[in-house]
Amino acid sequence: MNVLHFVTDFFSDGANWHGSGGIPHRMLEHIQVCLIALGISAAIALPIGLFTGHTGRGGYILAAFSTAARALPSFGLLVLMTVWLHRIGTTPAMIPLVALAVAPILVTTFEAIRSVDPAPVDAARGMGMHPMSVLFQVELPVALPLIFSGLRSAAIQVVSTATIAAYVSVGGLGRYIIDGLAQHTYTKVVGGATLVAGLALVTIALFWLVERLVVSPGVRRSR
Template structure:
Protein backbone atom coordinates (compact mmCIF):
# COMPACT_ATOMS: atom_id res chain seq x y z
CA UNK A 1 0.00 0.00 0.00
CA UNK A 2 1.45 3.39 -0.98
CA UNK A 3 1.40 6.68 0.88
CA UNK A 4 -1.71 8.04 -0.82
CA UNK A 5 -3.69 4.93 0.06
CA UNK A 6 -2.66 5.29 3.69
CA UNK A 7 -3.78 8.92 3.73
CA UNK A 8 -7.03 8.16 1.90
CA UNK A 9 -7.91 5.31 4.24
CA UNK A 10 -7.23 7.48 7.28
CA UNK A 11 -9.29 10.42 6.09
CA UNK A 12 -12.23 8.35 4.87
CA UNK A 13 -12.53 6.33 8.10
CA UNK A 14 -15.55 7.79 9.88
CA UNK A 15 -14.15 6.83 13.29
CA UNK A 16 -11.46 9.48 12.82
CA UNK A 17 -13.98 12.30 12.55
CA UNK A 18 -15.63 12.24 15.97
CA UNK A 19 -14.76 11.77 19.62
CA UNK A 20 -11.83 12.91 21.72
CA UNK A 21 -9.30 11.46 19.26
CA UNK A 22 -11.22 12.71 16.21
CA UNK A 23 -9.71 15.03 13.64
CA UNK A 24 -11.86 18.09 14.57
CA UNK A 25 -10.81 17.90 18.23
CA UNK A 26 -7.13 17.29 17.44
CA UNK A 27 -7.21 20.10 14.88
CA UNK A 28 -8.71 22.47 17.45
CA UNK A 29 -5.94 21.59 19.91
CA UNK A 30 -3.24 22.02 17.28
CA UNK A 31 -4.54 25.41 16.22
CA UNK A 32 -4.83 26.45 19.86
CA UNK A 33 -1.16 25.72 20.54
CA UNK A 34 -0.11 27.36 17.27
CA UNK A 35 -2.11 30.58 17.59
CA UNK A 36 -1.17 31.04 21.23
CA UNK A 37 2.53 30.72 20.39
CA UNK A 38 2.13 33.05 17.40
CA UNK A 39 0.31 35.66 19.50
CA UNK A 40 3.01 35.60 22.19
CA UNK A 41 5.77 35.84 19.59
CA UNK A 42 4.04 38.76 17.86
CA UNK A 43 3.58 40.56 21.19
CA UNK A 44 7.33 40.22 21.79
CA UNK A 45 8.77 40.75 18.32
CA UNK A 46 6.48 43.30 16.66
CA UNK A 47 7.01 46.22 19.09
CA UNK A 48 10.78 45.67 19.09
CA UNK A 49 10.99 45.36 15.31
CA UNK A 50 8.72 48.34 14.61
CA UNK A 51 10.44 50.68 17.05
CA UNK A 52 13.92 49.59 15.98
CA UNK A 53 13.03 50.03 12.33
CA UNK A 54 11.42 53.40 13.00
CA UNK A 55 14.48 54.72 14.85
CA UNK A 56 17.04 52.87 12.72
CA UNK A 57 18.79 51.55 15.80
CA UNK A 58 19.57 48.03 16.94
CA UNK A 59 19.62 46.37 13.54
CA UNK A 60 22.82 44.41 14.20
CA UNK A 61 21.57 43.21 17.58
CA UNK A 62 18.29 42.05 16.03
CA UNK A 63 20.20 40.13 13.37
CA UNK A 64 22.21 38.34 16.06
CA UNK A 65 19.07 37.49 18.05
CA UNK A 66 17.28 36.25 14.93
CA UNK A 67 20.24 34.08 13.88
CA UNK A 68 20.49 32.58 17.35
CA UNK A 69 16.74 31.91 17.45
CA UNK A 70 16.79 30.16 14.08
CA UNK A 71 19.68 27.97 15.21
CA UNK A 72 17.77 26.60 18.20
CA UNK A 73 16.48 23.05 17.60
CA UNK A 74 12.80 23.07 18.61
CA UNK A 75 12.65 19.47 19.76
CA UNK A 76 15.90 19.73 21.70
CA UNK A 77 14.68 22.90 23.39
CA UNK A 78 11.40 21.17 24.24
CA UNK A 79 13.27 18.33 25.97
CA UNK A 80 15.44 20.78 27.92
CA UNK A 81 12.42 22.84 29.00
CA UNK A 82 10.54 19.71 30.02
CA UNK A 83 13.32 18.58 32.34
CA UNK A 84 14.03 22.10 33.58
CA UNK A 85 10.40 22.90 34.42
CA UNK A 86 9.88 19.37 35.69
CA UNK A 87 6.26 18.85 34.72
CA UNK A 88 3.99 18.04 31.81
CA UNK A 89 2.09 21.06 30.56
CA UNK A 90 1.77 23.72 27.92
CA UNK A 91 4.70 25.88 29.07
CA UNK A 92 7.50 23.52 27.88
CA UNK A 93 5.82 23.48 24.46
CA UNK A 94 5.21 27.22 24.21
CA UNK A 95 8.86 28.15 24.80
CA UNK A 96 10.30 26.42 21.70
CA UNK A 97 7.33 27.42 19.53
CA UNK A 98 7.64 31.08 20.53
CA UNK A 99 11.42 30.93 20.04
CA UNK A 100 10.76 29.58 16.54
CA UNK A 101 8.25 32.31 15.65
CA UNK A 102 10.06 35.37 17.01
CA UNK A 103 12.97 35.60 14.47
CA UNK A 104 10.94 35.90 11.23
CA UNK A 105 8.53 38.41 12.79
CA UNK A 106 11.36 40.42 14.34
CA UNK A 107 13.51 40.61 11.22
CA UNK A 108 10.72 41.32 8.72
CA UNK A 109 9.09 43.99 10.88
CA UNK A 110 12.44 45.76 11.21
CA UNK A 111 13.23 45.46 7.50
CA UNK A 112 9.69 46.54 6.57
CA UNK A 113 10.09 49.78 8.48
CA UNK A 114 13.52 50.43 7.00
CA UNK A 115 12.27 50.02 3.42
CA UNK A 116 9.52 52.64 3.74
CA UNK A 117 10.05 55.52 1.31
CA UNK A 118 11.52 58.41 3.37
CA UNK A 119 9.74 61.10 1.32
CA UNK A 120 6.25 60.70 2.86
CA UNK A 121 7.84 60.24 6.28
CA UNK A 122 9.70 63.55 5.94
CA UNK A 123 6.54 65.21 4.66
CA UNK A 124 4.56 63.94 7.65
CA UNK A 125 7.19 65.27 10.03
CA UNK A 126 7.19 68.59 8.21
CA UNK A 127 3.43 68.80 8.77
CA UNK A 128 4.05 68.53 12.51
CA UNK A 129 3.16 64.86 13.06
CA UNK A 130 4.79 63.34 16.13
CA UNK A 131 6.88 60.13 16.14
CA UNK A 132 3.93 57.92 17.13
CA UNK A 133 1.68 59.39 14.46
CA UNK A 134 4.38 58.96 11.81
CA UNK A 135 4.92 55.37 12.88
CA UNK A 136 1.28 54.27 12.93
CA UNK A 137 -0.26 56.49 10.26
CA UNK A 138 2.51 56.68 7.65
CA UNK A 139 5.14 53.96 8.06
CA UNK A 140 3.07 51.05 9.35
CA UNK A 141 0.43 51.02 6.56
CA UNK A 142 3.22 50.95 3.94
CA UNK A 143 5.24 48.32 5.80
CA UNK A 144 2.25 46.08 6.49
CA UNK A 145 2.63 43.69 3.51
CA UNK A 146 6.19 42.76 4.48
CA UNK A 147 5.22 42.50 8.15
CA UNK A 148 2.43 40.09 7.21
CA UNK A 149 4.89 38.03 5.18
CA UNK A 150 6.95 37.57 8.35
CA UNK A 151 3.83 36.62 10.29
CA UNK A 152 2.94 34.14 7.56
CA UNK A 153 6.39 32.56 7.66
CA UNK A 154 6.19 32.28 11.45
CA UNK A 155 2.69 30.78 11.30
CA UNK A 156 3.75 28.12 8.79
CA UNK A 157 6.77 27.15 10.90
CA UNK A 158 4.78 27.02 14.13
CA UNK A 159 1.89 25.02 12.65
CA UNK A 160 4.38 22.57 11.16
CA UNK A 161 6.30 22.21 14.43
CA UNK A 162 3.42 22.18 16.95
CA UNK A 163 3.28 18.40 16.50
CA UNK A 164 6.06 18.23 19.12
CA UNK A 165 3.39 18.86 21.77
CA UNK A 166 2.36 15.22 21.43
CA UNK A 167 5.79 14.04 22.57
CA UNK A 168 5.12 15.43 26.06
CA UNK A 169 1.64 13.91 26.30
CA UNK A 170 -0.34 16.88 24.96
CA UNK A 171 -2.76 16.74 22.05
CA UNK A 172 -2.88 18.17 18.57
CA UNK A 173 -2.37 16.53 15.20
CA UNK A 174 1.03 15.28 16.32
CA UNK A 175 -0.85 12.79 18.47
CA UNK A 176 -1.57 10.75 15.32
CA UNK A 177 2.11 10.62 14.41
CA UNK A 178 3.35 9.70 17.89
CA UNK A 179 0.61 7.19 18.68
CA UNK A 180 0.65 5.72 15.19
CA UNK A 181 4.40 5.21 15.32
CA UNK A 182 4.29 3.37 18.65
CA UNK A 183 1.35 1.26 17.45
CA UNK A 184 3.02 0.65 14.08
CA UNK A 185 -0.14 2.02 12.49
CA UNK A 186 1.35 3.68 9.43
CA UNK A 187 -2.06 4.74 8.14
CA UNK A 188 -2.45 6.97 11.20
CA UNK A 189 1.11 8.29 10.89
CA UNK A 190 0.61 9.19 7.23
CA UNK A 191 -2.80 10.73 7.92
CA UNK A 192 -1.44 12.90 10.73
CA UNK A 193 1.49 14.06 8.63
CA UNK A 194 -0.81 14.90 5.73
CA UNK A 195 -3.13 16.93 7.97
CA UNK A 196 -0.22 18.97 9.32
CA UNK A 197 1.08 19.61 5.80
CA UNK A 198 -2.39 20.69 4.63
CA UNK A 199 -2.76 22.97 7.63
CA UNK A 200 0.58 24.62 6.87
CA UNK A 201 -0.55 25.20 3.27
CA UNK A 202 -3.83 26.61 4.56
CA UNK A 203 -1.86 29.29 6.42
CA UNK A 204 -0.70 30.63 3.06
CA UNK A 205 -4.33 31.09 2.03
CA UNK A 206 -5.31 32.63 5.36
CA UNK A 207 -2.62 35.30 5.14
CA UNK A 208 -3.39 35.95 1.47
CA UNK A 209 -6.96 36.76 2.48
CA UNK A 210 -5.78 38.77 5.49
CA UNK A 211 -3.54 40.89 3.28
CA UNK A 212 -6.45 41.62 0.94
CA UNK A 213 -8.53 42.75 3.92
CA UNK A 214 -6.07 44.88 5.94
CA UNK A 215 -3.67 46.28 3.32
CA UNK A 216 -4.91 49.24 1.29
CA UNK A 217 -5.24 48.62 -2.47
CA UNK A 218 -2.76 51.40 -3.26
CA UNK A 219 -0.06 49.80 -1.13
CA UNK A 220 -0.76 46.37 -2.67
CA UNK A 221 -0.40 47.76 -6.21
CA UNK A 222 2.91 49.42 -5.38
CA UNK A 223 4.44 46.14 -4.07
Protein backbone atom coordinates in the same frame (compact mmCIF):
# COMPACT_ATOMS: atom_id res chain seq x y z
CA MET B 1 0.56 0.23 0.25
CA ASN B 2 1.36 3.63 -1.25
CA VAL B 3 0.77 6.99 0.34
CA LEU B 4 -2.59 7.47 -1.38
CA HIS B 5 -3.90 4.23 0.12
CA PHE B 6 -2.75 5.29 3.59
CA VAL B 7 -4.51 8.65 3.20
CA THR B 8 -7.71 7.02 1.92
CA ASP B 9 -7.78 4.48 4.74
CA PHE B 10 -7.18 7.14 7.39
CA PHE B 11 -9.91 9.52 6.28
CA SER B 12 -12.43 6.79 5.47
CA ASP B 13 -12.17 5.26 8.96
CA GLY B 14 -15.16 6.53 10.93
CA ALA B 15 -13.33 6.01 14.23
CA ASN B 16 -10.98 8.85 13.27
CA TRP B 17 -13.84 11.35 13.22
CA HIS B 18 -15.27 10.92 16.71
CA GLY B 19 -14.25 11.36 20.32
CA SER B 20 -11.24 12.98 21.94
CA GLY B 21 -8.92 11.26 19.48
CA GLY B 22 -10.92 12.26 16.42
CA ILE B 23 -9.79 14.61 13.68
CA PRO B 24 -12.03 17.57 14.69
CA HIS B 25 -10.82 17.46 18.31
CA ARG B 26 -7.14 17.03 17.39
CA MET B 27 -7.40 19.81 14.81
CA LEU B 28 -8.91 22.15 17.41
CA GLU B 29 -6.12 21.32 19.87
CA HIS B 30 -3.48 21.99 17.21
CA ILE B 31 -5.02 25.30 16.16
CA GLN B 32 -5.31 26.41 19.78
CA VAL B 33 -1.63 25.73 20.48
CA CYS B 34 -0.62 27.54 17.28
CA LEU B 35 -2.77 30.59 18.02
CA ILE B 36 -1.38 30.92 21.54
CA ALA B 37 2.22 30.60 20.34
CA LEU B 38 1.71 33.03 17.45
CA GLY B 39 -0.14 35.50 19.67
CA ILE B 40 2.64 35.54 22.26
CA SER B 41 5.29 35.85 19.56
CA ALA B 42 3.50 38.75 17.84
CA ALA B 43 2.97 40.53 21.19
CA ILE B 44 6.71 40.33 21.82
CA ALA B 45 8.13 40.88 18.35
CA LEU B 46 5.85 43.46 16.72
CA PRO B 47 6.36 46.32 19.23
CA ILE B 48 10.13 45.76 19.32
CA GLY B 49 10.34 45.52 15.53
CA LEU B 50 8.25 48.65 15.03
CA PHE B 51 10.25 50.67 17.57
CA THR B 52 13.69 49.59 16.35
CA GLY B 53 12.67 50.03 12.72
CA HIS B 54 11.31 53.51 13.40
CA THR B 55 14.38 54.64 15.33
CA GLY B 56 16.89 52.73 13.21
CA ARG B 57 18.61 51.36 16.30
CA GLY B 58 19.36 47.76 17.23
CA GLY B 59 19.57 46.29 13.74
CA TYR B 60 22.75 44.33 14.42
CA ILE B 61 21.35 43.00 17.69
CA LEU B 62 18.17 41.84 15.95
CA ALA B 63 20.18 40.11 13.22
CA ALA B 64 22.28 38.29 15.82
CA PHE B 65 19.19 37.30 17.81
CA SER B 66 17.42 36.05 14.69
CA THR B 67 20.40 33.91 13.69
CA ALA B 68 20.64 32.43 17.18
CA ALA B 69 16.90 31.77 17.47
CA ARG B 70 16.72 30.03 14.10
CA ALA B 71 19.68 27.84 15.03
CA LEU B 72 17.92 26.49 18.13
CA PRO B 73 16.73 22.87 17.69
CA SER B 74 13.04 22.99 18.54
CA PHE B 75 12.77 19.40 19.74
CA GLY B 76 15.94 19.68 21.80
CA LEU B 77 14.66 22.88 23.41
CA LEU B 78 11.34 21.16 24.15
CA VAL B 79 13.11 18.32 25.96
CA LEU B 80 15.34 20.77 27.84
CA MET B 81 12.38 22.87 29.00
CA THR B 82 10.46 19.78 30.08
CA VAL B 83 13.37 18.57 32.21
CA TRP B 84 14.15 22.04 33.54
CA LEU B 85 10.55 22.86 34.48
CA HIS B 86 9.85 19.34 35.76
CA ARG B 87 6.49 19.32 34.02
CA ILE B 88 4.73 18.44 30.80
CA GLY B 89 1.97 20.30 29.03
CA THR B 90 1.50 23.64 27.35
CA THR B 91 4.22 25.67 29.11
CA PRO B 92 7.29 23.69 27.94
CA ALA B 93 5.73 23.38 24.48
CA MET B 94 5.22 27.13 24.13
CA ILE B 95 8.86 28.07 24.70
CA PRO B 96 10.36 26.47 21.55
CA LEU B 97 7.37 27.52 19.44
CA VAL B 98 7.60 31.14 20.57
CA ALA B 99 11.38 31.16 20.11
CA LEU B 100 10.85 29.85 16.57
CA ALA B 101 8.19 32.42 15.66
CA VAL B 102 9.62 35.55 17.25
CA ALA B 103 12.66 35.73 14.97
CA PRO B 104 10.94 36.08 11.56
CA ILE B 105 8.32 38.49 12.91
CA LEU B 106 10.90 40.66 14.64
CA VAL B 107 13.40 40.91 11.80
CA THR B 108 10.79 41.29 9.06
CA THR B 109 8.98 44.05 10.96
CA PHE B 110 12.25 45.92 11.47
CA GLU B 111 13.18 45.61 7.80
CA ALA B 112 9.65 46.55 6.69
CA ILE B 113 9.73 49.85 8.58
CA ARG B 114 13.29 50.59 7.47
CA SER B 115 12.39 49.99 3.80
CA VAL B 116 9.67 52.66 3.72
CA ASP B 117 10.39 55.47 1.26
CA PRO B 118 11.93 58.29 3.36
CA ALA B 119 10.26 61.05 1.32
CA PRO B 120 6.75 60.80 2.85
CA VAL B 121 8.30 60.17 6.27
CA ASP B 122 10.36 63.37 6.03
CA ALA B 123 7.30 65.26 4.78
CA ALA B 124 5.25 64.05 7.76
CA ARG B 125 7.96 65.10 10.17
CA GLY B 126 8.25 68.46 8.42
CA MET B 127 4.52 68.98 9.00
CA GLY B 128 5.13 68.56 12.72
CA MET B 129 3.55 65.12 13.15
CA HIS B 130 4.31 63.31 16.40
CA PRO B 131 6.84 60.45 15.98
CA MET B 132 4.18 57.86 16.91
CA SER B 133 1.81 59.38 14.36
CA VAL B 134 4.53 59.13 11.73
CA LEU B 135 5.03 55.46 12.63
CA PHE B 136 1.38 54.40 12.66
CA GLN B 137 -0.05 56.70 9.98
CA VAL B 138 2.80 56.85 7.45
CA GLU B 139 5.31 54.03 7.92
CA LEU B 140 3.09 51.17 9.13
CA PRO B 141 0.51 51.25 6.28
CA VAL B 142 3.31 51.06 3.69
CA ALA B 143 5.19 48.35 5.61
CA LEU B 144 2.15 46.09 6.17
CA PRO B 145 2.75 43.70 3.22
CA LEU B 146 6.24 42.84 4.42
CA ILE B 147 5.08 42.59 8.03
CA PHE B 148 2.37 40.17 6.94
CA SER B 149 4.98 38.08 5.16
CA GLY B 150 6.86 37.72 8.45
CA LEU B 151 3.70 36.78 10.32
CA ARG B 152 2.79 34.28 7.61
CA SER B 153 6.25 32.70 7.71
CA ALA B 154 6.09 32.43 11.50
CA ALA B 155 2.58 30.95 11.40
CA ILE B 156 3.56 28.25 8.89
CA GLN B 157 6.61 27.32 10.97
CA VAL B 158 4.50 27.11 14.12
CA VAL B 159 1.81 25.00 12.44
CA SER B 160 4.45 22.57 11.18
CA THR B 161 6.54 22.44 14.36
CA ALA B 162 3.59 22.26 16.81
CA THR B 163 3.47 18.52 16.09
CA ILE B 164 6.28 18.10 18.63
CA ALA B 165 3.94 19.39 21.37
CA ALA B 166 2.35 15.93 21.38
CA TYR B 167 5.53 14.60 23.00
CA VAL B 168 4.64 16.50 26.19
CA SER B 169 0.95 15.54 26.20
CA VAL B 170 -0.41 18.73 24.67
CA GLY B 171 -2.26 16.86 21.93
CA GLY B 172 -2.88 18.18 18.45
CA LEU B 173 -2.25 16.59 15.07
CA GLY B 174 1.21 15.44 16.15
CA ARG B 175 -0.54 12.83 18.27
CA TYR B 176 -1.33 10.84 15.12
CA ILE B 177 2.31 10.91 14.00
CA ILE B 178 3.78 9.99 17.38
CA ASP B 179 1.22 7.30 18.19
CA GLY B 180 1.41 5.93 14.67
CA LEU B 181 5.19 5.58 14.84
CA ALA B 182 5.00 3.94 18.27
CA GLN B 183 2.33 1.47 17.10
CA HIS B 184 3.84 0.99 13.62
CA THR B 185 0.49 2.17 12.24
CA TYR B 186 1.66 4.15 9.25
CA THR B 187 -1.89 5.01 8.24
CA LYS B 188 -1.98 7.33 11.27
CA VAL B 189 1.45 8.75 10.48
CA VAL B 190 0.57 9.61 6.89
CA GLY B 191 -2.90 10.86 7.87
CA GLY B 192 -1.47 13.15 10.56
CA ALA B 193 1.19 14.50 8.21
CA THR B 194 -1.48 15.16 5.56
CA LEU B 195 -3.58 17.10 8.06
CA VAL B 196 -0.60 19.23 9.11
CA ALA B 197 0.27 19.98 5.49
CA GLY B 198 -3.35 20.85 4.76
CA LEU B 199 -3.52 23.18 7.77
CA ALA B 200 -0.33 24.92 6.60
CA LEU B 201 -1.91 25.52 3.18
CA VAL B 202 -5.07 26.88 4.81
CA THR B 203 -2.89 29.19 6.92
CA ILE B 204 -1.25 30.59 3.78
CA ALA B 205 -4.68 31.17 2.23
CA LEU B 206 -6.00 32.92 5.35
CA PHE B 207 -3.04 35.29 5.52
CA TRP B 208 -3.42 36.07 1.82
CA LEU B 209 -7.11 36.88 2.40
CA VAL B 210 -6.42 39.05 5.45
CA GLU B 211 -3.70 40.91 3.57
CA ARG B 212 -6.08 41.58 0.69
CA LEU B 213 -8.61 43.03 3.14
CA VAL B 214 -6.21 45.09 5.27
CA VAL B 215 -3.50 46.36 2.93
CA SER B 216 -4.32 49.29 0.66
CA PRO B 217 -4.61 48.33 -3.05
CA GLY B 218 -2.15 51.07 -3.94
CA VAL B 219 0.43 49.66 -1.54
CA ARG B 220 -0.09 46.15 -2.93
CA ARG B 221 0.45 47.37 -6.49
CA SER B 222 3.60 49.28 -5.55
CA ARG B 223 4.98 46.15 -3.90
